[in-house]
Amino acid sequence: MRAQARLMDGLEWIDVEYIGVFQFSKPVGPSVKAGGHGGGVIAHPVAVVKTDGMLIDVPLKHFRFIGEGGEK
Numbered sequence: 001m002r003a004q005a006r007l008m009d010g011l012e013w014i015d016v017e018y019i020g021v022f023q024f025s026k027p028v029g030p031s032v033k034a035g036g037h038g039g040g041v042i043a044h045p046v047a048v049v050k051t052d053g054m055l056i057d058v059p060l061k062h063f064r065f066i067g068e069g070g071e072k
Helices: none
Strands: 004-009 012-028 040-051 054-059 063-065
Touching: 004 040, 012 054
Parallel strands: none
Antiparallel strands: 004 012, 004 063, 012 040, 040 054
16 A cells, blocks of 8 residues: 555645655757757656546645654
8 A cells, every 4th residue: 555645635635645756857949039048858856646546746845745744
């Protein structure tokens, strides 16, 4: 069984099943402006959780573990 966690859904915390923390990344094309950037990748961590039979990725600020220093 995976760790239990809570996810901020609107204004309330809902119970979810924690899957893991992964890196979300998105390619960014070069800027069309003169002297702009040459493109690259934007990346940041996300938590992946299971709720209602679906896997979703959420920002870490909307996620916390239940117990062991997290919300009880």
